[in-house]
C-alpha cells in the first residue's frame with residue numbers, strides 16, 4: 131500500500147531504518163470501577179530487518195504491549211492514547227477494523243504466548259492453512275501449503291502428519307511449532323512473538339529459536355521478541371527494550387546493554403542469568419516483585435522500591451531518559467546513573 135492511499139501514513143515522519151514507531155502508548159485495564167494503567171507513555175522504535183527484544187518480568191506489560199502493537203487490546207483493556215505507526219501502513223491505532231483485518235496475519239503476524247490455543251480444534255491444520263491463505267486472498271493457496279510443509283520440515287516435524295492432524299493430535303511442543311508456521315507462512319513483513327517458546331523444554335526451545343533466527347535472517351524479517359528471559363535476549367536480539375511496571379526504563383543494542391547495563395533493573399536481570407555473568411556462584415535472582423497495577427507509584431521512579439540506589443529525588447521526580455548516542459542510541463531513565471555519568 132502506498133503512503134498516499136492512507137492519509138495516516140503520510141503524517142508520520144520516521145527515521146531511516148525504522149519499521150515501526152511507537153509514541154506515548156498508554157493502555158489501561160478497567161477493573162472494579164477504575165482504570166489501572168498497564169503501559170504508560172511507551173515510546174520505542176522497532177528497527178527494520180532486526181530482532182528487537184522486549185524484556186521484563188511477568189506483569190511488566192509485555193503481552194499488553196504485544197497486543198497494542200496490533201491494536202488488539204480487548205476489554206477490559208483499552209488504548210488510552212498514543213500511536214503505533216508502521217512504515218508504509220500508518221498508525222494502526224487509528225485504523226478502521228477492515229484495514230486492521232487485512233494487515234493482521236499478513237503484513238504483521240503474531241505468535242501469541244498461548245499460540246497452541248489459537249487453533250481451531252475442529253479443522254485439520256492443512257485446511258486451516260488453506261483458509262488462512264484464502265482469507266488473505268493469496269493468489270495461490272496451494273503455495274501456502276507447500277511453504278508450511280517446508281517450514282514444518284525445518285522445525286523437525288513430519289510435514290504430512292502435521293498438515294493432516296487435528297490440534298488434539300499434536301503435543302504442546304508441536305502445537306507451538308505449528309503456531310510459528312502459521313505466523314510465517316504468509317511471509318509477513320513484521321513478526322511479533324510473545325514468549326514463543328515458553329511451552330517448550332529447554333532443548334526444543336533453543337532449536338526452535340535457532341530456526342526462527344535463520345528464517346529472520348533469510349527474509350530480513352523485522353521481529354519483535356517478547357520474553358522474560360535475558361538468556362534468550364542475549365542469543366537472539368539485536369536491540370533490547372527493558373520494560374518495568376509498564377514503562378520503558380532502558381533501551382540499547384544487545385551487546386552494549388549486556389556490557390554496560392545502566393539501569394539497576396537491567397543489571398539485576400542480567401545478574402540473574404548464570405551463563406551471562408560467567409560465574410554461576412555470582413548469579414543472583416532479583417528480589418521482590420514488580421508492583422501490581424494498583425500500586426505502581428504515580429510519581430517518581432517506578433523501580434525505586436526495589437532499587438539499591440534509591441535517592442530522595444526518586445520518590446517524586448520521574449527520571450527522564452539520558453541518551454548515549456555514541457553507544458548505538460543507548461538510553462536509560464535513572465537518577466542515580468545520571469548523577470554518576
Ligand SMILES: Nc1ncnc2c1ncn2[C@@H]1O[C@H](COP(=O)(O)OP(=O)(O)O)[C@@H](O)[C@H]1O
Nearest residue numbers: 159168187188189190191192193194195206423
Ligand atoms: N484482562 C486484564 N484485566 C485486568 N488486568 C490485566 C488484564 N491483562 C493484564 N492485566 C494486568 O496488566 C499488567 C500487565 O500484564 P501483561 O501485559 O500480561 O504482562 P506480562 O506479559 O509482562 O506478564 C499486569 O499487572 C496484569 O495483571
Ligand SMILES: [Mg+2]
Nearest residue numbers: 192193194243
Ligand atoms: Mg505476557
